[in-house]
Amino acid sequence: MSARSPTKIACDGCKIRKGCRNSRIKCTYLRAQQPRGPQRLRSTTQYLIDQVQRGVAAQPSQGPTLSWGPQVAENTNQFLASGPSSDRQPASLSFICQIPTNIVAYPLYIYHVRMYPVWPIVDAKNVMSILQQDGDVDIETYALATAVAAATVSQLRLNQTVWYGKPITADIFATESMRARRLSNHGSAVNLNNVRTSFFLHIYHESKHAGGSESLLFLREAISLAQMMYLHRETAYIGLPQREQQIRRRVLWLLFITERGVCILHKLPAVIKTNISTPELHLDGEPQVLPAFLKLLNLFRLFEQSRMFDFIEDGKFGMCPLPDEVRNLDQRTLKFLHDGLQDGSTLMSHISDVQKADLCVTRHWMRMILWKVSTKDQFFSPYGPDSPSFPIMVAKELLDIVSNLPQAAMKAHGLGMELKLYGIANSLADAVMDMTTLPRVSLWNDESSPYNILARLHSFLSAFHGGGNKELVDVLHKKMAEAQYRADRAMPSTIHAPMKIGHLMEPTASENQLGDDEPLLPRPDHTITIPDYWGEDLYPPLTWIG
Numbered sequence: 145m146s147a148r149s150p151t152k153i154a155c156d157g158c159k160i161r162k163g164c165r166n167s168r169i170k171c172t173y174l175r176a177q178q179p180r181g182p183q184r185l186r187s188t189t190q191y192l193i194d195q196v197q198r199g200v201a202a203q204p205s206q207g208p209t210l211s212w213g214p215q216v217a218e219n220t221n222q223f224l225a226s227g228p229s230s231d232r233q234p235a236s237l238s239f240i241c242q243i244p245t246n247i248v249a250y251p252l253y254i255y256h257v258r259m260y261p262v263w264p265i266v267d268a269k270n271v272m273s274i275l276q277q278d279g280d281v282d283i284e285t286y287a288l289a290t291a292v293a294a295a296t297v298s299q300l301r302l303n304q305t306v307w308y309g310k311p312i313t314a315d316i317f318a319t320e321s322m323r324a325r326r327l328s329n330h331g332s333a334v335n336l337n338n339v340r341t342s343f344f345l346h347i348y349h350e351s352k353h354a355g356g357s358e359s360l361l362f363l364r365e366a367i368s369l370a371q372m373m374y375l376h377r378e379t380a381y382i383g384l385p386q387r388e389q390q391i392r393r394r395v396l397w398l399l400f401i402t403e404r405g406v407c408i409l410h411k412l413p414a415v416i417k418t419n420i421s422t423p424e425l426h427l428d429g430e431p432q433v434l435p436a437f438l439k440l441l442n443l444f445r446l447f448e449q450s451r452m453f454d455f456i457e458d459g460k461f462g463m464c465p466l467p468d469e470v471r472n473l474d475q476r477t478l479k480f481l482h483d484g485l486q487d488g489s490t491l492m493s494h495i496s497d498v499q500k501a502d503l504c505v506t507r508h509w510m511r512m513i514l515w516k517v518s519t520k521d522q523f524f525s526p527y528g529p530d531s532p533s534f535p536i537m538v539a540k541e542l543l544d545i546v547s548n549l550p551q552a553a554m555k556a557h558g559l560g561m562e563l564k565l566y567g568i569a570n571s572l573a574d575a576v577m578d579m580t581t582l583p584r585v586s587l588w589n590d591e592s593s594p595y596n597i598l599a600r601l602h603s604f605l606s607a608f609h610g611g612g613n614k615e616l617v618d619v620l621h622k623k624m625a626e627a628q629y630r631a632d633r634a635m636p637s638t639i640h641a642p643m644k645i646g647h648l649m650e651p652t653a654s655e656n657q658l659g660d661d662e663p664l665l666p667r668p669d670h671t672i673t674i675p676d677y678w679g680e681d682l683y684p685p686l687t688w689i690g
Contacts (some may be wrong), residue, residue, distance in 0.1 A: 194687035232683055238558040239283050243320050245275045251293035259296055261499050264433050265340055265395050266292055284337040287324035293348035294318035299558040318348050334372045342366035351558045367399055393423045397441050404444045409563050410561050414453050430456035447510055496555035508542040509564040513573040535575040539568055539597045562608050569601040573623040600622055
């Protein structure tokens, strides 16, 4: 009888067959059924569940407060959906956002339409598109977004909104940004997002406490991260795409401008030394933003050439005569700054009010600083930049310009703007107190009298954010009183007008149009559109709710 031919027998999965056992083949028939769908709850789902469990969602009276009109409400969904797509990979698999994306969207919108000309380094549309992607959260982008929100809300001092009973303030945004930084291994990562996050956290702290340790440390951190990326070296830009080069150059030069301003205000040494190229205008699609930014940058670069930062750092400000070669540079810088308003008249008509305010106040603030240095040599020309009457002329020019700007444009620069205005007013008070060196008072009419100008500056400072910085205003008030006392002793009362401390500036048409009150953050179900910067209005119409 012939042997039985071998046949293939299907495995029934009930027991391991003899052939498989002899061949030592592991049985793969039985497999555990894998769970379908997401492996964990999404962050927004978890957030809503938490709210329901706490019983907050059942209280409609504690829902989001209404603060924006229908014009903004009509555009929210477009804003949340208008950003370009991105293929960035998430930085974490377990991070949960404590602030929903649609809440972060509102201050980002305000940043774009009001503060982007001042800090043109974050594409709000792109940030929102990344945060809205399905899947895990990009922690670094989330940290950047909340830092921008904290800086914007704090700088503009926007009123808080309420999200299901929880107030959302600048402090909340900043705390969340810090939490995201810790969970994203911020200390071991060196990239552009982390540089920008540190910068905006500096802005947040600077607006709360100018010159404070936290503010300065965040600024130094941003500078150090930028230097670790070699952003201060031209060779680091070789081979990069043009768009990436542009944004990196903007970041570096914005840090340069910010650090120089902080160094002057708080008498600190400057760290950034660079000679890289500036962003190129023809490669940029924002004709209303970059020209003014570059103009402001040129002011600080020219100011640095006069070695003023060295004098401030060494504590020699106003205490020693300048060398001849430095004095020549200062005279050239003074002439440039003195003629700058005429040189920039064409540009000034094509930029936003926020940029006009920044350029104007910064330019006149620098002129006052250089005047204080040049007067130490005791060589005055009758009406030149080293004349004792020069501060009166500068302050009058400043007031003629800023009185035609909306208050919102001035307030957009926060405490830094107040400090610059105080510096100008302080220099003017010093000049007024030395009445014996001033020209005959008959040369000044009521509008241009030193007392009237000083009183207007005092009123301007007092009006900042409902009272301004009380310490600065009080110090200036005492100095004004001393100047008035010295003037009364130096001259008969009939030849100069009394100083009107309570004088208030009349509101301009642009101020009446915008209003003095800052907008509240809008509620989450409203829609926002981020406009582009070619031909669109930077101040979209808002409907205020009484």
